[in-house]
Every structure is written in structure tokens, then in C-alpha cells.
Amino acid sequence: MTRATGGIVTINPTSGDELDFYPYTTPQDIDRVLQIAGASRWGQSRVADRVAAIDQLGEILAERREPLATLITLEMGKPIRQARAEIDKCVSACRYYAQELPEILRPETFDIDGDTAIVRVVPIGVVFAILPWNYPWWQVIRAMLPAIAAGNTVVLKHAESVTGSALAIQEVFQDAFGEGVLQTVVVDAATASAIIEDSRIEAVTFTGSDRVGALVAARAGAALKKCVLELGGSDPFIVLADADINAAAAAAVTSRFINNGQSCIAAKRILVHRDVHDAFVDALVPHVRTLKVGDPADETIDVGPLARHDLRDSLRKQRAQALATGGRVIAQADAPESARGAWFSPSIVEVDERDSVLLSDETFGPLGALTTGADDDELIALANSSRYGLSSSLWSTDSDHAASVSARVHAGAVFVNTISATDPRLPTGGIKASGYGRELGKWGVYELANLQTLRIRTT
Template sequence: MNAITHQTHALSINPTTGATVGSYPYETEAQLDAALNRATHAFRTWRRQPVSERSALLLALAAALRDQAEEMAQMITLEMGKPIVQARAEIEKCAQLSEWYAAHGPAMLAPEPTLVDNGTAHIEYRPLGPILAVMPWNFPVWQVLRGAVPTLLAGNTYVLKHAPNVMGSAYLMKAAFDKAGFAEGLFEVLNVTQEGVSKAIADPRIAAVTLTGSVRAGMAIGSQAGAALKKCVLELGGSDPFIVLNDADLDAAVQAAVIGRFQNSGQVCAAAKRLIVEAGVVEAFTAKFVEASRALVMGDPTSTATYVGPMARFDLRDELHAQVQATLAQGATLLLGGDKVAGAGNYYAPTVLADVTDQMTSFKEELFGPVASIITARDADHAVALANDSEFGLTASIFTRDSAKARDIANQLETGGIFVNAFSVSDPRVAFGGVKKSGFGRELSHFGVREFCNAQTVWLDRK
């Protein structure tokens, strides 16, 4: 049988050299059908397994990830250019995620008594079925497992459609699940095109859909899930504000801003993209930030000395450069970088734009790469207004020594997460997700376990 579309292969291109890493044939309609059958069949047994047995397998998964850690980290670096130190940290973070849910997840699925007079009613969290996950390339393992682990713990099965340029990482994850003892069909890797994704969403065997990706992708997936009357979770883009007030510890703020903006070569949805600095310290902050950004080591991502590697895709570097050029044409000041790096690699120089206003491209749009925009706020109220003046609402940071002021500002910010005197992170202990065009639904914590559950009311001997 022919592939679902005229496209025949998913290609993984090494962004450091431009060489092809792997070519993975797209699956046929028959192969798609077989994968959905496996996931459906596995669900019937998996949902009835005690949660203690499911959590034990998560401990085995953590061990398998650590056994394959170096191979998986090297694959991430090869496929999308993540500096090797950061790639290794990503795998360890996934192992710790699995251990955390093994320890704490079962309690999240325990029946909950409700406020009924005779105490005979409670809520049971029942799994929905096979969950289709459309995942991005920027954290090839973490983005997948932070959804897959709680989803599987809840008793669902997980069908992964990964980004075409990181299919090697997808198959290594499948190997880790197999090594850990997960049965066939519990974690499926589906290598299909957009047409194949649409077919899967419409298929009655898929119970719900989750996507991490762009706003455009979210609109497409969300509309298709809605047409099929299926729940979806969307974790989309972000243009996160990083607010620095006059009383902030500037050295701490600069250090956090550099990490928050340039980790993973700036290819992070929850990142310090709009540095909104109060007027009294903007000059001092800018000088320190530029100096620290200039000191970042950019180069071969396989070197442990490298902090900024190549961007993952050549087309996205072109798009980023166009956004930088548009912002400069609108009147911003270039303090550092601002151009592609010559040579075979897909590098973009760490870039700092100053004098950015709310009418400029880098303020209005998400810049997915190593570019920081510095915006001056007249005062704290103006900083809040600038922060909220965005179609996105993923996370935000606030730097101030005044905890009461920080809490007041946090109450006003339109974001899914807020970090006081710290840069944004995702952690299994707390919920992660956004509002506005950053999406809806939550991953991690107990929200991630219950997101794809039927909260079923069970009322015994009703009086």
C-alpha cells in the first residue's frame, strides 16, 4: 500500500553540518490502523492493572532511561543541535520525572469522597483510552515524557507522533519503554504526515489529543479535535515577560535572564523573551546583560564547553533573522549579534535588541531563537501593562526584593505560571500550561495525571 501522502520520508538533518542523520519512511494507512489497534487492545488490559503495578513500571523506565542516557543525549545533539551538557540533563530530568510520578502519582488517582451527607459518594478517575500526542523537536524526550508518564500512569495508552527531524529520538524512547517492560501498544510511535495526524484524530479509537507546538498547529489540531468532539490539551507558543524592578538584585536578574533566554539556543516556549526593565535600572541591567551574553560560548554542540549550539532547523533561522531585521528597521538598537553565522552550521549569533517598544516585531511576535529584547518600563504599573500586552500567556518572571510587591504584580499578570526571582522552568511538582494563545489544559502535577481521565461520580446507596 502506498504511503498516506505523496511525501515518503521524515528527514532528520544535522544542524551542525547540514548532513542527513536519518530518513524514516512514513507509515501506510495499514500501518496506522495496526498501531491504533495495538494501542486500543493494550488499553483494555492496562486500564485494569493496579496503579501500583503501573507505577512500578515507571521506576523501570527511569532505570532504562539512565541505561540509555548517553546514547539518547548524543542523538538529541545530533538531530537538533542541543549542547550535549543540556541534552544529558534532559534525560536525567526525565528519569527523575518517572521516579516522582511512581512515588506520588498513585495518590492522585485515589477515589475522592465528596460532600454528600451520608458519605457514600466519591469521584473515581477513569482513563479515557489511547491518547494521540503531537510533539515538537526542541525537547525531544522531555516534552514527550512529561505528558506520557502521567498519562500512562492514569491507565491510558500513548500514541506519539513526533516531529520529523527527531524521529531517531522517538525510536530510542520506544526502546526504553520496551526495555522497561511496557507491553506492546502502551507506547506507540506513529511516523505519519499531517494527513495521517488528521486521520488519527478522526478515528474513533483515539480518545483525546495533546499538542505542544505553534499557535498555527494548535488552531489546526484544536479544530479537528473539536470537530470529532474529543478533548485536547494545547501547549503553544510564548513571549514571556521577564520583569526587573528598580529594587531587584541586578546580578541575580542578569544571570537568570541569560539562562532563561539562551538555554537550548533560545528555542524554548517558556523563556525570558521580553526583558521588561524599570527605567531606574535599565542602563545598568543592559550593560551587565550584554556583557554576560557576549561571554556565552557558541560552537560545536558535542563540546561540553558549548552553551549555545546551532538552531535546529534552517528555515526557522531564516524566519528569526527576518524578525530581527524588521525590529531594527522599526527603530530598535542592536547591541550584540544580529546575524547568521557564516559556515555550514545553522548558527545564529546571541543577539540583544534594546529600545524595543510595544509596536515592534520582537515585542508582538514570538522569537524562537537566541534573541533577547529589552523594553523600558516607566514604573511597576507600566511593566505589568507591557507584560500583559501580548497574545501569549505562558509564564512570567518578576525580579524584586519586595515580596509583597511581587505578589501584587503576580495577581495582575495574565499567564499560566509566575516565577519570582527565578527564570521559568517546568517541574513535575507543579502544573504547567498557559492562557490566551499559549493554549489551554495543564501538564505535570496532579493536573497532568487527571487531564485525560473521566472524573466519574460513583454514588452508592443514595438516600
């Protein structure tokens, strides 16, 4: 993505070629978008009508799976098989909410000292969503489908590098829900900041870096607007002494390198009990070396380019800093040699220094850190030493041992003997510098709704 006069140009990260030019949304059109969103009668719609629209959304996504997945691959380099899987996951979320929404929105009734009390889910209005490029469709479905199910309308400012997908999202939602339920604006950061302050916006949701998240939260907080933040992660992948080593090694590679390593909940810090270090590394290395890196449009490819060239440059800098302080590359798969593409060779670096940049900072790409701990206490201390707390994965063949250790992990989620993954049925979100608020499941609906209490006394 590059900025041009009056708009942006999207770039194919595989080749470096320009894809398309998109003009910025004019101030007049932004005002019109906000007026339409605020005047929408979607919040007054019947639950049955919402269910039908959500079901229709799923059907449209399934029908348009191939062109939507192809656009994802063109704009941000996701391997085509994974791009299709992203659309499929969006379809599964639609099916979940179409089935469960009547129960989620059903008012709860209580008897309170002879009074009848009712808690009901009421929409709050227009939600402004500022969302990232790494899962162009899933980020929107995950964050905004629950909000729309609650009766809200959405104004979407997507990442500039996936503007083509952002406009496709608007088109699909309009076909399913009608005009005004989800609208896309193409704006820069300064304009997005001004939209947060607009009186027609009732809440803001942001997914991205903790640095920008703090700015968004400050702007929303100054206007006393609800804000949901899903920020960075430096998730620990904890291998205990009694883990299934082969299964853990294979899962670590999958988790670290899925989506070209550009996932907030990837296994960024692999923390291995010292007693099983050698066996784990022996099992890990072949999985890394056999990764196929190349053109993401190729059905056989595991890892494509990074989504942007500046992201590649930042990752190269982090790797150089880690190696300069004693880090060692223990496994690597070679990437294509191309000055124009945003290529980076997927690699695992073993580090001994506890202040290594690979342990202290988030690495957003195919670069993983591995280090060891002498016992459970040291492994947990390492896991919790990060300023982030998004998710985690823990490996042990002893369920009691796993339960005991997992309770000590400071994160929004702990996955035992499986990799971290979002699921429409479960809440997702973080603690510490990974943000606050929850998305998905019934919790995602309630997060951006007014849980209104009605207490009635019969006279």
C-alpha cells in the first residue's frame, strides 16, 4: 500500500506490483454514511429478520468464496488454501449466530422481592470499527457480526492495504442486510480520529497495535464512548516436561507460521522445559525446513510473503538484533529471492538472553523465538513476563498437571494440547497490553449492547 494524492494504491506483496487506486471518501460522503447509519431502523428489526439476514450473509459468502479468497491473497499474500479457510470460518460464524441468536437475545426474567425484573439486550447505535489487514474478512465478522446481531449499525475503516476487500465486505453486507447496516469509508488516520469524536458514533472497536490502540482509547475515552480493544500479542507456547514432544513440535510450527506468521495469537515465544529441549528441537527442525515458501496463489504453498514491505523490514531488524545479542537460527525455510516481493525466510531463533527483543516485543511475521526454563515455575515466569496477555498454548500429557499450570498463565485464553484459535462459540480477547473487551459468542453480542434492566412493580 502506498498513499497517493487523494487516495491510496494497493500493492501485491508477492510481486510488488500495483493493484488498484482507491480515492478517499469525501467529507460529504462521510457525513452521508454517518447519517444513513444513524437513521437505520435495523435496531428495531425482529430477531427473526436478523437471523434471516445473517443466514443470507453466510450463503453469499459461501457462493462467492473463490473470488473473495483470491482477493485476500492478492492484497496481503495469504496462501490461497488459508484464504479459502478464512471465508469458510466466516460462514461458520454466520451459521452459529443464525442458530443461537434467538436464545442470546431472549430477555431474562427474574422475581425480585415480588417485582418482575427483565434484562433485555438493546442496541447502542452506530459502532465505528477500525480493523486490520491480517484476516481481512474474519476480523470484520469476528468483531462486527455480534454487534450487528445486537441491532447496531457499523461504519468500517479497514486497513488501507486491503481496501479492495473492504469494499467487497460492504457489498456483501449490503446484499445480505440492505443499505446502511455496514458501510466502508476509505480514510486516513487523522480522518478516522475525527470520526471517533463525531456525536453519531456511540462506540469504537479497534484491532491493531497497542501503541495505536492507546491513542484510539484516549480519543474514545475523552468522548466517554465505549471502546473494545484487541491489541498485540506475544503468546507463549509452553512445553512441559511431560508433553507429547512430536505433537507439540508440529503444532508449534503450525501456530508460528500460519497466515505467514501474521496472527496476533500465533506461538511467538516457544518456552521449553530444559529436560526435553533436545528432543523438542530435533522434532521441530524438520517441520520448519519442509515448509514450502513461495507464490501464495500456488495451492501447495505453506508460507507466502509478508503483507507489506515495511513489515518485512521491521522483522529483519528484530532478527538482526536478536542475533547480535547471541541468538542462534536453529531452523529455517528459504524464501524466494526477490527484491520486489516482501519475502522473509521463516525461521526459529533460540535465545538465552531474557531481554532479547524476540521475547520482549511482538514479532509479527514468520520469526519465532525459542528458549528454555528449568522447571514449571521458570516457564510460567517467562510466559507472564511479557507486557501482553492475549492467548497461550500449553502442552502436557497429564491433565491434572496441565490444569494446575494453566491456572497460573496470565492471558485471555489458555489452550491445552492444541494451538490458540478463535471460535464463534467462545469469547476472545486479552488482558494487559493486549487490550480489553470480548468478541464472539454471546459475550461479543453483549459487549456492544445496552443490557437494559426493567423492574416492574404491580400497583
